[in-house]
Amino acid sequence: xxxxxxxxxxxxxxxxxxxxxxxxxxxxxxxxxxxxxxxxxxxxxxxxxxxxxxxxxxxxxxxxxxxxxxxxxxxxxxxxxxxxxxxxxxxxxxxxxxxxxxxxxxxxxxxxxxxxxxxxxxxxxxxxxxxxxxxxxxxxxxxxxxxxxxxxxxxxxxxxxxxxxxxxxxxxxxxxxxxxxxxxxxxxxxxxxxxxxxxxxxxxxxxxxxxxxxxxxxxxxxxxxxxxxxxxxxxxxxxxxxxxxxxxxxxxxxxxxxxxxxxxxxxxxxxxxxxxxxxxxxxxxxxxxxxxxxxxxxxxxxxxxxxxxxxxxxxxxxxxxxxxxxxxxxxxxxxxxxxxxxxxxxxxxxxxxxxxxxxxxxxxxxxxxxxxxxxxxxxxxxxxxxxxxxxxxxxxxxxxxxxxxxxxxxxxxxxxxxxxxxxxxxxxxxxxxxxxxxxxxxxxxxxxxxxxxxxxxxxxxxxxxxxxxxxxxxxxxxxxxxxxxxxxxxxxxxxxxxxxxxxxxxxxxxxxxxxxxxxxxxxxxxxxxxxxxxxxxxxxxxxxxx
RNA sequence: UGGGGCGUCGCCAAGCUGGUCUAAGGCACCGGAUUUUGAUUCCGGCAUUCCUAGGUUCGAAUCCUAGCGCCCCAGCCA
Numbered sequence: 154x155x156x157x158x159x160x161x162x163x164x165x166x167x168x169x170x171x172x173x174x175x176x177x178x179x180x181x182x183x184x185x186x187x188x189x190x191x192x193x194x195x196x197x198x199x200x201x202x203x204x205x206x207x208x209x210x211x212x213x214x215x216x217x218x219x220x221x222x223x224x225x226x227x228x229x230x231x232x233x234x235x236x237x238x239x240x241x242x243x244x245x246x247x248x249x250x251x252x253x254x255x256x257x258x259x260x261x262x263x264x265x266x267x268x269x270x271x272x273x274x275x276x277x278x279x280x281x282x283x284x285x286x287x288x289x290x291x292x293x294x295x296x297x298x299x300x301x302x303x304x305x306x307x308x309x310x311x312x313x314x315x316x317x318x319x320x321x322x323x324x325x326x327x328x329x330x331x332x333x334x335x336x337x338x339x340x341x342x343x344x345x346x347x348x349x350x351x352x353x354x355x356x357x358x359x360x361x362x363x364x365x366x367x368x369x370x371x372x373x374x375x376x377x378x379x380x381x382x383x384x385x386x387x388x389x390x391x392x393x394x395x396x397x398x399x400x401x402x403x404x405x406x407x408x409x410x411x412x413x414x415x416x417x418x419x420x421x422x423x424x425x426x427x428x429x430x431x432x433x434x435x436x437x438x439x440x441x442x443x444x445x446x447x448x449x450x451x452x453x454x455x456x457x458x459x460x461x462x463x464x465x466x467x468x469x470x471x472x473x474x475x476x477x478x479x480x481x482x483x484x485x486x487x488x489x490x491x492x493x494x495x496x497x498x499x500x501x502x503x504x505x506x507x508x509x510x511x512x513x514x515x516x517x518x519x520x521x522x523x524x525x526x527x528x529x530x531x532x533x534x535x536x537x538x539x540x541x542x543x544x545x546x547x548x549x550x551x552x553x554x555x556x557x558x559x560x561x562x563x564x565x566x567x568x569x570x571x572x573x574x575x576x577x578x579x580x581x582x583x584x585x586x587x588x589x590x591x592x593x594x595x596x597x598x599x600x601x602x603x604x605x606x607x608x609x610x611x612x613x614x615x616x617x618x619x620x621x622x623x624x625x626x627x628x629x630x631x632x633x634x635x636x637x638x639x640x641x642x643x644x645x646x647x648x649x650x651x652x653x654x655x656x657x658x659x660x661x662x663x664x665x666x667x668x669x670x671x672x673x674x675x676x677x678x679x680x681x682x683x684x685x686x687x688x689x690x691x692x693x694x695x696x697x698x699x
Numbered sequence: 700u701g702g703g704g705c706g707u708c709g710c711c712a713a714g715c716u717g718g719u720c721u722a723a724g725g726c727a728c729c730g731g732a733u734u735u736u737g738a739u740u741c742c743g744g745c746a747u748u749c750c751u752a753g754g755u756u757c758g759a760a761u762c763c764u765a766g767c768g769c770c771c772c773a774g775c776c777a
Contacts, residue, residue, distance in 0.1 A: 166713060166724070193777055228776065285775055294773050295701045330775050340702045342773050351775040370777045394703055394772050423705085423770090476725060478712050482705055483770055490710075490726065500739065535739065566737080575735055602735065615735050675736045696737040 168479040170208075170420055174216055174385060182415055183384045186218035190244070190251075191225045191258075191377070194236035194358075196434050197449045197456040198243040200491070204425040207474035209387055210249040221381055222251035226259045227373045229357035237358070239449070243457035248467045258377050259359045264411075265368045265376050266320060269331060269350055271409045273312045278349065279305055280315040281332045288330070291337070292345050299337035299345045319352055322365040326352045333372070335401065343394050344401075347371050375399045376406070378417040386417045389424040390481065396421070422479050429488045429634045430455045431641045445647060446635070452687050453635040453651050463632065464670055464680025464689030466502075469495040488634065492690045499670055499678040499689065504532045504539065507577070507617040508659045508673035508686075510629060512551035514621065515568075515592040517582060520548040525620075529603060530578045544660050546579050549621040551658045553675075556616040557584070557592045564696075566613040568592060574614035577674065578602045581610045617674050625664040628685035629657040657686075 177183055188209040192202065213220035222244055226232050241255055272278035281288065281302045293299035307315075319329055331350035339345055349372035354365050368376075375398075378386045386399075396419045406412045431437065432455060440446050440454070449456050452463035460470075473494040477486055507530075527543040557568040568574050573583045581600040585593045599606035631653040638646035663671070663686075670689065672678050677691035 168713085191777095195777080225777070231776080281775095288775075289773080292773060297701090297773095299773090327775065332775095342702080345773085348775050353775080367775095369775075374777085390704070391771055392777090396703095421704085476711070478725090480705090480712070482712090484711065487710060487727085493726075496738095505736080534734085534736075564737090577735060579735095581735095607735080612735085614737090617736075672736085672738090675738075677738095692736075692738050694737070 166478060169481065170212065170385070170387065170422065170479060171215075173418070173420060174212065177384070177418075178216065186213065186216050186384045187221070187382055188213050188218065188385055188387060189221040189223050189378065189381065189383050190249070191223045191374070192240055193225045193228065193232065194240060195228070195231040195233075196236060196437070197458055198240050199432050199437070199457065200427060200430060200455045200460070201425045201432050202243075203247060203457060203470050204474055204477070204479075205387075205389075206244060206247055206249055207471060208422070208479055210247075210251075211471075211474065212385070212387075214250070218384070220249070220251060221256050221383070222249070223256040223377060223381065224258060225370065225374065225377070226257055226357070226359065227368050227370060229355040229367065230353070232358055234358045239458060243461075246457065246461055246467060247470060256381065257359060258373055259357060261373075261377055261380050262360060262364060262368070264380060265373060266366075268376060268406050268411050269316060269368075269372075270313060271411055272333065272349075272405065273316055273331075274309050275405070275409060276309055276334065277405050278331055278333050279307050279312050280319070280329050281305070281346075281348075282329050285327065288348075292342070293337070295342075301337050302332075302346070305334065305337075305346070316350075319350070319366050320364075322354070324352055326354055328352065331366075333398070333402070335398075341394055341397055343371070343398050347398060371395060371398060372402065375402050375417070375419075376412070378419075379403055379406070379412045382413075383417040384415070386419045388419060388421055390421045390483075392419065393421050395419075421481065423481055423483050425477070426483065426485045427455075427488050427491065428485065428639045429636050429641065431636060431646075433642070436642070436644070439644060440635075443644070445644060452630070452682070453632055455635075462680070462682055463687055464499070464678060464682075465491075465495050466498050466670070469498040472498060495690050496678065496693070499672065503670040503672040503678050505530075505534070505672045505674050506660055506663050507544065507619055508629070508657055508663065508676065508679075509551040509553055509617070509619045509624075510631075510655060510657045510673070510676060511554040512619075512658045513554045513557065513590065513592060515550045515552045515557075515582075515594065515618070517548050517550070517580075517596045518585065518593055519595045522548055524548065525622075526579075528578050542662055544578070544662065545620045545623040546576075546618075547620045547622055550576070550618040551621055551624060552576075552592065552616055552618050556614075557587065559587050567616055568594070568614065572614070573597075573610065573612045574616055575600070575602075575612050577615050577617050579618070581612055619658045619660050621658075623661050624658040625661045626656055627659050627663070629655050629679070630682075630685060630687045631655060632688055 190209045210220045281304045291300045330348045332346040335344045337345045399419050403416045450458035526546045528546050529541045530544045532539040561569040568584045570586050575581045580596040582594040582596045633651050635651045636646045637648040678689040679686040
């Protein structure tokens, strides 16, 4: 018997973020690092978020620092408590330690507003009263510099009273916006006086109707980081152009003594791209609303809630994150890598069971009618310490339709007339033929597993079975990828065969409330869910692949 | 088109203050061994080459120059 696999211990490879952290630490810039995972509560967490979560929390753990879970709830129109709850749930499930207390950008609204007044009085921000269209027009484009707003030169006294009026709800939505005063001619579009506060009469899921104005992400995020004393603010590549503003803002505010140094540093990495999955929030919502799937936690969904029901494990995700690494080069990861990580972990933790998914009957003609035996079956062939269980054996069994053929192709070594095969953990049988949909064979009594004669007859094939009389019928959901296209971007790419619900015959030990992950031998890993089993991932198969 | 990034084996990815790089590791793939899961495990193989072309140097994936390719930016979204 093989030794249990040793836990794969990938020498945690280095990456550019670790270099920055290590040099900051050795330069004593920080005594300990603090990172953060800052989702907007406007949807369910998906596979892409897993990379970010594992990166941020992983770094904190590796360097003995900490990592905050912070909701970036600055746009009340899109955000809901339902999302907050599901996000917390998923983050915990992934095993991330955020100290048990989630933080909220909305808790800093007062401080942010105070900072805004400072910016206005120090001449670094102004209230613009152009329409959105005018602002857009005056921003210019890649080749043309923007032009200053006619309101750009308002006095700071006027700006301050206008800002206060905005805050006090004296102006309708869209009539004014607070802008940072930087450079309308900057080559970086983000520095052409970015909007930092807008008037928006929307009820916030936490602050209710207290605020008629809300800070923009661009403005809020750096302040959130600084307030929480984040040392390394890790985000995805598309925010690179935002970094100059991040630094500009924080330095102004630190100069004004509104924030403390050392200031957080933004670092960008490439987001996860996976083949065959779609992570666009808009389309994910469409899948749910148009009932292409059964909710956000449908096991086919690329959400963490769905992955969990599918049977994916947090440890599997950790291995995945370790495998794919972190860099600034856009990556396109094949979905099979994720599956392989799950398979690798499940192989270590899933007890083995027998289940016939596509049953046909097999009758052992020379086995006494009415006789039953209990076979000792190991719960995990590589882990004898997991013990054995007893599985009833009798004259009539279910076997897998695929395990019999009357016209064997070259290389096929399972059941066909004249061939011998072992009924796993039981006897070797010889196939006599096939009649009325029933496979007939004779068993060799001396070959019972575990007895001295077990190996007296050598066979290549080894198939699983379930005693017909003792079988436990159950619903099993076989999942395939949701999208057949490698890079799906519309519902037309949906795989019509992504779900196949069947009634399977399981060994009776699978009945009842036994939970968690199991391996159906020779099939794959399955997760008990809602009265049945979900196929998490199949076993590797070098035969049908040929 | 202006700006910001990125380009090392089929997919990721170390290396990038020049020599120990005829380039680490993982996945995939190809052998071969073990195996009562065509699974697992084990052992072996797998880039004279680092987007291209020049240059600097005794010596370059690492420095310089010029190209090429891909990604991101013109929300009162995040």
